[in-house]
Each structure stands twice: as C-alpha cells, then as structure tokens.
Amino acid sequence: MNLLLFSAKDRNENGQLQITGARLEHLLAVHGKDSGDTVRVGEINGGMGNATIISIDKTAAVLEPVLDQQAPAKLPLTLVVALPRPKMLRRILRSTAEFGVEELHLINSYRVEKSFWQTPVLQPEVIEQYLLQGLEQSRDTCLPAVHLHKRFKPFVEDELPVLVPGKQALLAHPGDYPRCPRGVAMPTLLFIGPEGGFIPYEIEKLESAGCQTVSLGPRILRVENAVTSLIGRLF
Amino acid sequence: MNLLLFSAKDRNENGQLQITGARLEHLLAVHGKDSGDTVRVGEINGGMGNATIISIDKTAAVLEPVLDQQAPAKLPLTLVVALPRPKMLRRILRSTAEFGVEELHLINSYRVEKSFWQTPVLQPEVIEQYLLQGLEQSRDTCLPAVHLHKRFKPFVEDELPVLVPGKQALLAHPGDYPRCPRGVAMPTLLFIGPEGGFIPYEIEKLESAGCQTVSLGPRILRVENAVTSLIGRLF
Numbered sequence: 001m002n003l004l005l006f007s008a009k010d011r012n013e014n015g016q017l018q019i020t021g022a023r024l025e026h027l028l029a030v031h032g033k034d035s036g037d038t039v040r041v042g043e044i045n046g047g048m049g050n051a052t053i054i055s056i057d058k059t060a061a062v063l064e065p066v067l068d069q070q071a072p073a074k075l076p077l078t079l080v081v082a083l084p085r086p087k088m089l090r091r092i093l094r095s096t097a098e099f100g101v102e103e104l105h106l107i108n109s110y111r112v113e114k115s116f117w118q119t120p121v122l123q124p125e126v127i128e129q130y131l132l133q134g135l136e137q138s139r140d141t142c143l144p145a146v147h148l149h150k151r152f153k154p155f156v157e158d159e160l161p162v163l164v165p166g167k168q169a170l171l172a173h174p175g176d177y178p179r180c181p182r183g184v185a186m187p188t189l190l191f192i193g194p195e196g197g198f199i200p201y202e203i204e205k206l207e208s209a210g211c212q213t214v215s216l217g218p219r220i221l222r223v224e225n226a227v228t229s230l231i232g233r234l235f
Numbered sequence: 236m237n238l239l240l241f242s243a244k245d246r247n248e249n250g251q252l253q254i255t256g257a258r259l260e261h262l263l264a265v266h267g268k269d270s271g272d273t274v275r276v277g278e279i280n281g282g283m284g285n286a287t288i289i290s291i292d293k294t295a296a297v298l299e300p301v302l303d304q305q306a307p308a309k310l311p312l313t314l315v316v317a318l319p320r321p322k323m324l325r326r327i328l329r330s331t332a333e334f335g336v337e338e339l340h341l342i343n344s345y346r347v348e349k350s351f352w353q354t355p356v357l358q359p360e361v362i363e364q365y366l367l368q369g370l371e372q373s374r375d376t377c378l379p380a381v382h383l384h385k386r387f388k389p390f391v392e393d394e395l396p397v398l399v400p401g402k403q404a405l406l407a408h409p410g411d412y413p414r415c416p417r418g419v420a421m422p423t424l425l426f427i428g429p430e431g432g433f434i435p436y437e438i439e440k441l442e443s444a445g446c447q448t449v450s451l452g453p454r455i456l457r458v459e460n461a462v463t464s465l466i467g468r469l470f
Contacts, residue, residue, distance in 0.1 A: 073453075
C-alpha cells in the first residue's frame with residue numbers, strides 16, 4: 001500500500017481521518033507508524049497529499065490530512081476485455097486501476113464460459129475493492145469506470161458506435177495481422193479477447209464497427225499479460 | 236495449456252509418447268481428446284509440431300509426434316530482478332518463459348527480505364515447473380536460463396562486467412529519469428528493483444557498472460506489471 005485511501009465517511013467532525021480495520025493494521029504492522037509520523041493519503045475520487053498521525057493505538061488512528069496534490073493523469077485508454085475467469089478478473093481489475101486506465105468494459109464472447117458471469121467478483125463492492133488495491137499501489141485516487149455487457153451483439157451494435165468516435169480502435173488477436181502500434185498519443189479503445197480468442201464472427205462484427213485487428217506477436221499470452229504488455233507498448 | 240510439452244523420458248521404445256498424470260487429465264478433461272485427434276506437442280528444449288493420439292484411456296495416452304517446427308525466437312532480453320516475494324516470484328517465472336526472455340537473474344538487494352531466499356519456489360524443480368507453465372501458454376519449448384545471486388556486490392562487481400558488453404543495460408527506477416526507450420532491436424539487460432526500489436548505493440553501483448537509469452512513468456507499478464509492461468514497451 002503506497003497510498004492510504006479514504007472516503008468522506010472516514011472524516012470526523014473536525015475533518016480529521018478516523019482509520020480502523022485493515023488500514024489501521026497495515027499502518028501498525030507494515031509501516032510501524034507512530035504519533036507524529038506522516039502517511040501519504042488520498043481521498044477516493046479526490047485530491048492526495050500527506051497526513052500527520054495525531055494519535056494511534058490498536059483501536060483507531062486519527063490523522064490530519066493536507067491534500068495539496070492532484071491524482072496522476074489517466075491513460076487515454078478504454079479497455080474492452082472478454083470476461084476472464086475470476087482469478088484473472090481480479091488481476092485485470094487491479095491492473096486497470098494501477099495503470100490508470102480510464103474505463104473498463106467487460107463483455108461477453110462465444111468463448112466466455114457462462115459461469116464466469118456468476119462470480120461474486122462482479123459485485124460492485126468487490127469490483128471496487130480490487131480497483132482500490134490498484135490505486136493504492138500506483139498512488140492514484142480516481143476509480144476507473146467499469147461496465148458489464150452480458151450480450152456481445154447489443155454491445156457491438158448499440159454501445160460501440162458511441163465509444164469509437166474520436167478514438168483509435170484496436171483489436172488484439174493472435175494471427176498474421178500488423179503488429180500493434182507503439183507510443184500512441186491519441187485516445188485508444190483496445191479489445192482483448194477471451195482465452196482461445198474471439199471467434200471469426202466476432203472479429204468480423206468488431207471490424208465492421210471500426211476496429212483494426214492487430215497482432216501481439218508470435219506468442220499466445222495469458223490475458224493479463226496481453227493487457228499489461230500492450231499498455232506498455234501503447235503508452 | 237496450448238502446447239503439450241514432453242521430454243525424452245516420455246518416449247517409449249517406438250519413439251511414441253506415453254502420457255500419464257496431469258497432462259493426461261488435461262487432455263481428457265479440458266480438451267476432450269479421443270483416438271485419432273491431434274494435439275500440439277513440443278519437446279522440452281527441442282522441436283515442436285503435432286501428435287496423433289493412437290490410444291487414450293484413464294491410465295495413459297499414446298501419441299505419435301511429428302516435430303516439424305522450431306520454437307519461436309527468444310527476445311534478446313536478459314532480465315535481472317531483485318528477488319520478489321514467493322507469490323510474485325511464481326508469476327515472474329511463468330511470465331519470463333511466456334514472453335520468451337532469454338535469461339533471468341534473481342538478485343539480492345537491500346530491500347529483499349532475507350526470508351524470500353528460503354522459499355521452496357527457488358528449488359530447481361519448482362522453478363522448472365513454473366517455467367514450463369509459461370512455455371505451455373505461449374507455445375515455446377526452450378527453457379530460459381535462471382540464475383540466483385544471493386549477494387548483490389559480488390554480482391555487480393564480478394558477474395555484470397561479463398553480462399553488460401554488447402547490450403543496452405537499463406535500470407528501471409521510479410523518479411525523474413528519462414523514460415524507458417521503446418522498440419529496441421539490440422540485446423538488452425533490464426534491471427527491476429524490489430518493492431520500494433533499489434537503495435541509492437545500489438543505483439550508484441549499477442550506474443557505475445554501465446546501467447542507464449530509466450523511468451516507468453509517474454506510477455509505482457507492482458513488480459510483475461513493471462516487468463510485463465516494460466517488455467511490451469521494449470520489444
């Protein structure tokens with residue numbers, strides 16, 4: 001945890017932060033913090049800065065925050081990922097927030113197992129929990145927007161026409177396509193398929209909607225590694 | 236598993252493959268393979284191709300391999316990572332093999348916890364197991380070399396002078412440094428520090444040994460994400 005995130009409900013009547021639970025344990029156990037020490041803090045979807053520890057014991061810490069910094073800029077990236085298995089989904093959520101992706105769309109695809117849509121990880125409060133872990137890692141306060149689309153065709157036909165304009169739309173797919181571009185400056189929409197890839201019908205639909213199919217090279221990468229290495233390549 | 240890997244000991248007297256255990260279960264359960272079906276196979280540190288299933292039941296599968304392809308080229312990358320915690324180490328090992336990194340050096344650093352060197356993950360057969368998972372994912376047969384260096388200073392003073400010549404040596408470190416270059420063609424040596432980063436003394440030693448310090452941008456990334464996004468950026 002490189003940043004202690006808090007929300008309005010952590011403030012007491014004097015505007016100080018009242019920290020308990022897991023964050024308190026982390027302050028005590030990992031950072032070994034004491035009264036008078038400072039901690040990097042950030043308000044969820046707000047500013048960030050430092051806080052001085054006014055008091056700390058096993059039940060609660062009281063911190064006086066000074067929020068004089070802005071969160072780092074987001075990447076101009078809208079990521080669209082075919083819903084992965086829960087274990088991978090957790091990592092994708094964390095990484096989305098960690099790298100500063102603006103928006104994440106989780107979509108259905110022929111090769112997405114139906115059971116994946118039943119995972120508790122997709123509950124809003126669990127999604128938020130993993131996003132917060134990513135923000136704490138990379139010192140950001142702004143939660144990316146996460147949208148779920150349980151049907152592929154309506155997403156492509158009704159939502160994509162709104163998402164594509166003004167963006168470079170790329171579809172990463174194994175095969176003999178041009179390599180993904182590097183160092184783009186413009187807003188980008190990036191599609192990453194499921195394990196086994198999008199099926200030809202899906203590729204066709206996405207290409208008709210304005211996506212350019214690009215290759216990741218000769219290797220088939222795990223979805224999480226495709227996401228992070230493409231982010232490194234693109235930005 | 237996108238490639239079934241085997242070694243000489245899996246061959247019977249006719250050169251056919253005798254597959255049992257976890258790989259057999261995977262063929263049956265995940266791929267639902269039957270006699271006459273083909274499977275992509277690769278010989279560890281050898282060629283790859285397809286194999287026809289001669290027979291298969293709950294005890295064993297017999298496959299007839301035809302190895303007519305070469306493994307994909309490795310990246311011209313020597314990765315040097317400060318030994319991470321075991322959970323992350325497993326992912327780094329898998330990703331090293333998956334991306335086709337040529338060599339991995341795990342080194343000590345001031346901020347590497349001593350206990351990390353005690354993990355069973357560092358036993359050669361466990362290292363190999365995770366590397367094989369990476370090769371199976373990206374369809375490669377050649378195991379990257381993995382070297383352990385439990386002392387930082389002897390590594391820098393005695394081993395680095397042999398590793399650096401002919402390579403671009405980069406040290407990824409948070410801070411106000413030039414951004415990591417993109418799309419390099421030349422052999423590259425890439426240093427990734429521990430959580431919390433290398434200490435100033437270590438940075439100095441590495442710079443004296445010919446490393447150029449580069450930044451990953453304004454965000455502090457988890458070690459595994461630093462590795463994969465830098466690979467995407469560099470190659």
